[in-house]
Amino acid sequence: MTFTEYLNTNNLELEEISNFYIEFLKNLSSKDFPFEEQIHLKGASDKFLQCIDKVTYLEKERKSIFVEKINAFSEELKKYRKFENPTVITNILHPFKRNYIIYIRDSFEEIFTLSLNLIKDANEMIEFRRDRIDLNGFYEPKNSNKQQIKELIEESIDLIKSDEILTEKSKNQLIKYLSKVLNNLDSKNTDWTNLIGKIKEVVIVLGALGSFAGGVSSLIKAKEKLEETNEIIEKTSVNFNFKTINETYNLKSKLQIENINNSILQLKENNTNNN
Numbered sequence: 001m002t003f004t005e006y007l008n009t010n011n012l013e014l015e016e017i018s019n020f021y022i023e024f025l026k027n028l029s030s031k032d033f034p035f036e037e038q039i040h041l042k043g044a045s046d047k048f049l050q051c052i053d054k055v056t057y058l059e060k061e062r063k064s065i066f067v068e069k070i071n072a073f074s075e076e077l078k079k080y081r082k083f084e085n086p087t088v089i090t091n092i093l094h095p096f097k098r099n100y101i102i103y104i105r106d107s108f109e110e111i112f113t114l115s116l117n118l119i120k121d122a123n124e125m126i127e128f129r130r131d132r133i134d135l136n137g138f139y140e141p142k143n144s145n146k147q148q149i150k151e152l153i154e155e156s157i158d159l160i161k162s163d164e165i166l167t168e169k170s171k172n173q174l175i176k177y178l179s180k181v182l183n184n185l186d187s188k189n190t191d192w193t194n195l196i197g198k199i200k201e202v203v204i205v206l207g208a209l210g211s212f213a214g215g216v217s218s219l220i221k222a223k224e225k226l227e228e229t230n231e232i233i234e235k236t237s238v239n240f241n242f243k244t245i246n247e248t249y250n251l252k253s254k255l256q257i258e259n260i261n262n263s264i265l266q267l268k269e270n271n272t273n274n275n
Helices: 003-007 014-030 041-056 060-084 088-092 094-131 146-162 168-186 192-212 217-236 242-248 254-274
Strands: none
Touching (some): 003 041, 014 094, 041 060, 060 094, 146 168, 146 217, 168 192
């Protein structure tokens, strides 16, 4: 693949883009950072970052760190080039050249490691998307109303805090666990399988705690709040359109079609009211 072909590759082609970029970095290093390769560094890195962002919806902070590292490294390479084009002054500074190349290589290793980590995270995200159920696109949890779910979890946490039966240690463990759910929910790349699983776990635990304690109201109410999150996900995660409905249901009769249409209309109405 030529550099121009690399720049024109679809940003969703993670394997092609990441392989080219890593090879580009390896060549840059193995040849002691020649000027011909240096001038392509920013373009190659920008393309790589666009691909990673397209695949993983990269957090703003991680994106900024990568860009800053690349920009700083580019400036370091400019200084290094002065040693490659000797003048009277650089000849005087020649003893420092060896130390500077060590510094350059350390900076390069940071970028190389950072790039590998971004590729690893992107591959994990792709694997996660492949691994979860979507039922012909019918089930899409990212459509769920995050704000409503978050509010219910926070209400559940408040109820746990106000409980007088559990020890502080027990309450803190439950709250810490639910806080992880909130952190996951706040992420652009929410792991819905993990989120739903954790909520169900806490529902089971709260149900057991409440029953052993004689149906303590605060714990039961906290459990009910979490159960409501599942209802919201169920109602708002459906991707209803002709294609998904047609691929998901075996529509054999007019009555079935009418029932499906009525259900879709009801879901749309519920989603409108929830929003």
